[in-house]
Amino acid sequence: MADFLAALPLGKPLPAGLYGAQNFERVALCRLPVDACALVAGRDVAAVIEKAKVLGVDLCDGPRRSGGDDCALIGTGPGRWLVLSSASGLAARLEAAFAPEASTFEQGGGLVVLEASGPTLPAVLAKLVPLDLATFADDDAATVTAAHINLTLWRHDATHWRFALGRSYFAAFLRAFACAAAEYGLDWAG
């Protein structure tokens, strides 16, 4: 089968629009305007978990999303979290809350966060991610590869999944996602 994206440049993100089949079961994908930081605990992870209560977060040291006051912490490794927030000044807030027990690294310029939804989304993700996502509960997360692209994904709620991936892989991931969703249709909001 010919690549239905062949006419589009490889290195640029897909323009917003409909791709693939045009039906009512299509998958919706959009980019979220959030700031991102990496939070890395020192030796005392328990102290970091205790300090997270200042942000209203019941922090979990595992591959799960912990929500708080206008921020979300997603476990990416032991004592390591990806922190997302739509409010400004995230790095300064984290530094004030967690230093010196944990270090904060700004990631906002290097990461893209996407949100996908739709009735056929599980079938699309089954083509991309080598995990049994049907066993995932709300807030379960995983750092994994999809189409050879490293990303962190989590189940935001019953119908929405979110992905955080490197900005330089954004265009490649969009193409892979559009191809996986082609049989159901993709509504890419840009």
Add this chain to the structure above:
Amino acid sequence: MLIPCPYCGVRDAQEFSYRGDAMPVRPDPAAPDAEEKFHDYVYLRDNPAGAFKEIWHHSAGCRRWVEVERDTLTHEIKATRFSAEGRRA
């Protein structure tokens, strides 16, 4: 082959990078026979057919070093733990 990562859960071996034997321990450079011991540490490796402790890096997951007890004949994995835990024990 599936490797149970202590943090991420069971994952495909393709997510991991293989480093090799987990048993060699860096010799004391101040020891009188340090030169000979460093030669063995750097160059000599066992290649057993059977039970083996080895180091894998979960490079496409939590990016931690994982010590895996694997049978090299059957690929059966008996245990995994973070590598740092074994070294500190």
